[in-house]
Amino acid sequence: MLDDLMKAFDAASRRYAEAHGLTRDPDWFVLKLHEEVGELTQAWNRLSGRGRPKGRSVEDMQRDLADEAADVLGHILLLAHANGLDLAAAVERKWLFRPA
Template sequence: MSETFKALSERIGKVGELYARAHNIERSPDWYLLKLTEELGELTAEHLLIGGRATPDGDGSGGTREALENEAADLFGQFVLYLRANEIDIEAAIERKWLRHLDHYTEAGDA
């Protein structure tokens, strides 16, 4: 990735604002979580379709690598919007929750 997370987050935030205005969407705190859940469902559907564990829609769309990537982008974008709306510093949270384990496992010789 060539952009910092902060710069990417700002650009995604602008797109979210433009989309909400264009479609007259009032984004409540619950809306962000519900939209994130919707996007996870769409990614799941594409994943299962590619793996042959689901059947395509009546129009036969989906089931391609590009469709999977697009749904992953939608999920990521909505996740970023959720983080922004809830003022979550994800970089600090990842350091605290995940990356601290690197030192532990490195010291134990497991890395």
């Protein structure tokens, strides 16, 4: 399951990078992840009242949080895929369950 998700995110990321002339070098994967975590934090701050809502409704802010969480998930999977990491084994080791 995780391998399939990694491959799907990688294909989408490759298409995006090619369309926008981006180079996905080894640093890019961790730097993009860091950027997305920052955006997730901003979305959380807005939703939790710690940041300016910028005219966004609660529903919009909840959608923003979900969108940014999806970006973080995608970039974690991209980083793992680019570095040949076995996330399923790591989840089993660290979280003590086998992902389906």
